[in-house]
Amino acid sequence: MASLSRESILNIFLTLAMVALPFVATAIDEPFYITLATRVAILGLAGVGLNLALGTGGLVSFGHAAFFGVGGYAAGILASHALNYTPIMESPFLIEGTNQMLIIWLVAIIASGIVAYLIGLLSLRTSGVYFIMITLAFAQMLYYFAISWPAYGGEDGLSIYVRNAFLGVNTLAPHGFYFICLGLLFGGIFLSATLKNSRFGAALQSARQNEERLSAVGVRPFNIKLTAFVISGMMTGLAGALFADLNRFVSPSMLSWHMSGEIMILVILGGVGRLYGPLAGAIIYILFEFIFGGMTEHWQFFLGLVLLGVVLFARGGVIGLIAGRARHD
Amino acid sequence: MTNPILEIKNLKKSFGALKATDDVSITLNVGEIHALIGPNGAGKSTLIKQICGGLSSDSGSVIFNGKDLAGLDVAERAQLGLGRTFQISSVIMEFSALRNVMLAVQAFNGSSFRFFKNVRNDKVLVARAMEILSRVDLEKRAEISAAELSHGERRQLEIALALALEPKAFLLDEPMAGMGPEGSKRLISFLDELRKEAPILLIEHDMDAVFSLADRISVLVYGRVVASGTVDEIRANPAVREAYLGETA
Numbered sequence: 001m002a003s004l005s006r007e008s009i010l011n012i013f014l015t016l017a018m019v020a021l022p023f024v025a026t027a028i029d030e031p032f033y034i035t036l037a038t039r040v041a042i043l044g045l046a047g048v049g050l051n052l053a054l055g056t057g058g059l060v061s062f063g064h065a066a067f068f069g070v071g072g073y074a075a076g077i078l079a080s081h082a083l084n085y086t087p088i089m090e091s092p093f094l095i096e097g098t099n100q101m102l103i104i105w106l107v108a109i110i111a112s113g114i115v116a117y118l119i120g121l122l123s124l125r126t127s128g129v130y131f132i133m134i135t136l137a138f139a140q141m142l143y144y145f146a147i148s149w150p151a152y153g154g155e156d157g158l159s160i161y162v163r164n165a166f167l168g169v170n171t172l173a174p175h176g177f178y179f180i181c182l183g184l185l186f187g188g189i190f191l192s193a194t195l196k197n198s199r200f201g202a203a204l205q206s207a208r209q210n211e212e213r214l215s216a217v218g219v220r221p222f223n224i225k226l227t228a229f230v231i232s233g234m235m236t237g238l239a240g241a242l243f244a245d246l247n248r249f250v251s252p253s254m255l256s257w258h259m260s261g262e263i264m265i266l267v268i269l270g271g272v273g274r275l276y277g278p279l280a281g282a283i284i285y286i287l288f289e290f291i292f293g294g295m296t297e298h299w300q301f302f303l304g305l306v307l308l309g310v311v312l313f314a315r316g317g318v319i320g321l322i323a324g325r326a327r328h329d
Numbered sequence: 330m331t332n333p334i335l336e337i338k339n340l341k342k343s344f345g346a347l348k349a350t351d352d353v354s355i356t357l358n359v360g361e362i363h364a365l366i367g368p369n370g371a372g373k374s375t376l377i378k379q380i381c382g383g384l385s386s387d388s389g390s391v392i393f394n395g396k397d398l399a400g401l402d403v404a405e406r407a408q409l410g411l412g413r414t415f416q417i418s419s420v421i422m423e424f425s426a427l428r429n430v431m432l433a434v435q436a437f438n439g440s441s442f443r444f445f446k447n448v449r450n451d452k453v454l455v456a457r458a459m460e461i462l463s464r465v466d467l468e469k470r471a472e473i474s475a476a477e478l479s480h481g482e483r484r485q486l487e488i489a490l491a492l493a494l495e496p497k498a499f500l501l502d503e504p505m506a507g508m509g510p511e512g513s514k515r516l517i518s519f520l521d522e523l524r525k526e527a528p529i530l531l532i533e534h535d536m537d538a539v540f541s542l543a544d545r546i547s548v549l550v551y552g553r554v555v556a557s558g559t560v561d562e563i564r565a566n567p568a569v570r571e572a573y574l575g576e577t578a
Contacts, residue, residue, distance in 0.1 A: 199448055202432050203441040206421045213419045216381070217436040217494060218407035224441065 007323035011276045034174035040282045041181040042242045047267045047278025048188040049235030055273030057228045058208030063135030067233035069255030071108035071240025076158040076250035101166040112237020120229035146252040157251025271317025340389035349375040351552035362529045364539045367549035382406045412496025418483040420475045427471040430458040433493035465489045499529040
């Protein structure tokens with residue numbers, strides 16, 4: 001451990017930049033940048049979730065919008081009931097709404113975990129292109145379910161009138177909410193790194209590279225992949241709850257395949273399987289949306305060009321381009 | 330009377346009209362090396378897959394350590410103590426030799442569902458894996474990624490992965506394949522000792538190895554066992570000479 005790798009230096013730089021950003025934004029009197037950065041942190045967290053399945057486990061899920069949306073709706077539904085003082089259900093036992101983020105996050109994580117377990121149970125029996133299609137199909141099912149469910153806004157979505165509360169933090173101030181999201185993003189990144197280095201991570205990486213070998217040493221690849229898929233879905237679900245709070249609005253579009261694509265694109269842009277890949281990807285994604293989105297509504301054309309370049313010439317994404325190929329041991 | 334640890338009874342498997350495994354019965358006794366030979370396409374690999382659980386059988390049974398393995402998958406059979414190596418090295422390419430063996434040790438010794446402790450700091454795991462690597466003379470190559478190991482070293486790693494499971498029986502699918510004469514010689518003396526730990530069902534094309542190691546030999550041709558016996562009996566068997574040895578001699 002004499003010297004830091006280029007990737008570690010890049011990661012430290014990205015960490016410091018994200019922490020410093022709101023202070024810079026305030027200094028140059030551009031508070032809007034903090035909102036942009038909050039989007040980066042939230043989409044980054046969603047990507048960190050997907051990256052565990054996609055990068056570490058090789059599970060190409062094209063349905064992570066399902067977990068993102070379930071997390072979002074968990075936040076929206078709990079908050080709307082709290083606002084209207086109506087219980088979610090009264091029998092067999094009383095469940096009331098809440099505006100406490102801690103409870104909302106917990107519900108979002110559990111709900112998206114259950115959905116990921118059910119989707120994983122069926123779709124992990126397939127692999128390759130069938131896995132991509134079946135995860136897409138499940139997410140679209142939830143999307144159409146949300147559209148046709150009038151109780152929570154249906155197609156029009158559901159507004160959260162006041163941002164939910166977190167301990168003593170003023171969540172309506174941009175700084176407060178940004179640091180909550182950033183903290184959770186780094187928590188997610190830390191969890192990913194921990195998992196990857198653990199026994200479970202060793203088994204998961206083996207499942208990606210050589211399932212035959214993993215079975216031959218006596219570990220069922222299915223169980224390992226299902227566990228990873230659930231943890232992955234939970235992280236993306238938590239990001240969904242934050243996203244709902246950021247926009248103070250939840251709509252079925254959070255569940256649509258565009259969202260799945262968006263999360264996947266930012267992971268690929270940043271670098272599949274790289275610890276900070278999702279964050280780097282989210283930064284690029286939001287920058288493109290901000291810069292080119294101001295010039296033309298067809299900004300995704302430029303994003304497409306960059307994605308093409310990454311897929312053709314820089315397989316390790318932006319992180320790989322700057323820090324070189326991933327090191328293995 | 331010898332007691333078999335592995336007993337294959339009337340095993341069958343057809344792919345359409347092709348009888349890949351045609352009523353095969355073989356036993357593996359404690360302390361022995363039982364070699365399975367046969368020309369290419371004789372159904373040796375199919376048989377191995379049926380024993381290990383990668384391929385279901387049409388009929389017949391595999392009894393291992395007194396237990397019928399029917400319905401158990403590859404992982405469960407490995408946990409029961411079937412240690413196999415693959416004909417074509419099957420290792421985790423991005424992992425170092427050490428991490429490959431650590432994976433096998435963690436699977437055997439404890440659980441893969443531990444999420445927080447860094448495996449590199451797991452002293453018991455590392456020490457045990459190093460011990461196994463040194464048994465196959467790979468301890469100096471422990472930190473090298475499997476992708477960068479030579480072909481012969483990867484064969485050694487295959488064996489280390491099987492050793493880590495402390496199996497009750499080894500199924501070695503052409504362990505000598507592609508090894509140089511020096512490597513083969515060392516492997517022969519290694520396997521000679523290994524049979525004391527657990528019996529070996531050895532599939533091998535290298536006849537020198539087979540004749541110097543095997544206690545018993547079974548000859549598989551077109552999915553059928555055409556002869557079975559001691560080395561001398563097999564050497565003398567006219568059917569075997571015609572079907573198999575005639576080609577190589």
